[in-house]
Amino acid sequence: MKLKKYYTLIENFISFSLFKVIDAIIPLIIIPYLIGVVGKENYGIYAFAYALVFYLLNIVQYGFSLSAVRLIALNRTDKEKINKIYSSVFTTQLYLAIIVLFILYSLILLITKFNVNKEVYYYFSLIIIGELLFPIWFFLGMEKMRFITVVNLVSKSSFAVLVFFLIKESSDYVYISLYQSIGFLISGLIAQVFIFKSFKIKLHIAPLIEVKKLLKDGLSSFLTLVTPTIYSNTSIFLVGIFGLPQHVSYMEIGSKVSGAFGVLNKVLTHVLYPFINRNKGAVKKLRYIFLIVGAILSLLMYFTSQFLITLWLNSPSVEIVNVVKYLSLSPFLVSVISAYGVNGLMVNHKDKLYLKAVAIGSISGFIACMILIPKYFYIGGAIAIIIARSIKAILSYYYNTKTEQRLNEA
Numbered sequence: 001m002k003l004k005k006y007y008t009l010i011e012n013f014i015s016f017s018l019f020k021v022i023d024a025i026i027p028l029i030i031i032p033y034l035i036g037v038v039g040k041e042n043y044g045i046y047a048f049a050y051a052l053v054f055y056l057l058n059i060v061q062y063g064f065s066l067s068a069v070r071l072i073a074l075n076r077t078d079k080e081k082i083n084k085i086y087s088s089v090f091t092t093q094l095y096l097a098i099i100v101l102f103i104l105y106s107l108i109l110l111i112t113k114f115n116v117n118k119e120v121y122y123y124f125s126l127i128i129i130g131e132l133l134f135p136i137w138f139f140l141g142m143e144k145m146r147f148i149t150v151v152n153l154v155s156k157s158s159f160a161v162l163v164f165f166l167i168k169e170s171s172d173y174v175y176i177s178l179y180q181s182i183g184f185l186i187s188g189l190i191a192q193v194f195i196f197k198s199f200k201i202k203l204h205i206a207p208l209i210e211v212k213k214l215l216k217d218g219l220s221s222f223l224t225l226v227t228p229t230i231y232s233n234t235s236i237f238l239v240g241i242f243g244l245p246q247h248v249s250y251m252e253i254g255s256k257v258s259g260a261f262g263v264l265n266k267v268l269t270h271v272l273y274p275f276i277n278r279n280k281g282a283v284k285k286l287r288y289i290f291l292i293v294g295a296i297l298s299l300l301m302y303f304t305s306q307f308l309i310t311l312w313l314n315s316p317s318v319e320i321v322n323v324v325k326y327l328s329l330s331p332f333l334v335s336v337i338s339a340y341g342v343n344g345l346m347v348n349h350k351d352k353l354y355l356k357a358v359a360i361g362s363i364s365g366f367i368a369c370m371i372l373i374p375k376y377f378y379i380g381g382a383i384a385i386i387i388a389r390s391i392k393a394i395l396s397y398y399y400n401t402k403t404e405q406r407l408n409e410a
Contacts (some may be wrong), residue, residue, distance in 0.1 A: 072141020133188025254323030294335025
């Protein structure tokens, strides 16, 4: 039984690793082609639109990759409870999707900056439906990482094929969001078929009282996950407001590279989170893995940035290299947050303390964005992200250390 438990953990680690590698690598393959065809300015318009849509996707997700995962992980042998949880979460996300679509269409109609490129935003609205249909929280809770990987490969490959075959001139930039949304829709439809056939889920629209309870119970998880976008995604968004479209390209591409270096930490966080919730004695041993991996990745990111950017884009790009170097502390900081926050405070049900750390860090990052970006543009955005993550990491460590001391004394 013990061997089976660790076999499942290893299988999930490998599967989710592939999932995140696909998530990171395919965009890195596509970006040089897109920039070469549509140009940095048009790519910046697409990146700016995605920064806006990313806010809306966070609302639809509502932190269920933490709160719902925990519910599923603790009740996955009870088919009746799983069915109820799935229906409740899906209904809640359905209502949230309707709300954010209304917000998006209102912005397109009322604000000139969005109306000028309305096709990009209309096509991006489909990605919200795709997000609704693909409940990654369900598969994480059931620890079915292999399926997530396969579907993600189909989704990202569909996006890549459409881009390489159909984006042929600069004016085609308006279709990038459409092809990305099609990939999401395909993965969502496959996921729904799999869920109903394999898990025999009987979906029903949950009553409003259940929706309200789920929103209330998941508020801490939602704020925990959404507040980082106050500085990370907002940094890209504000660069688009104060700077030029190509500045958005520098910031967005630099963030993509940073995200690629952070893949391993994300894998460890999501794979170990349901495992640690059921095996809390493993927390301290696994913590060192997070920290060592994060430190190594930060060093690699800093010292290989110029070589990798030149190799990747076939030409040296000083602007992007500078962004990557400023962001190179991110992998280590995020590993500290994962070790002491998500897999520390959250596992011990100290959601509010973790939220406090995230909120203080995020607000600090937002203030830094407002001060630095108007003057330093993409460099200011990168510095603001590091400031926010540093504060989150320090507070996560502090609050978790205090919590463990109290638990040991009790």
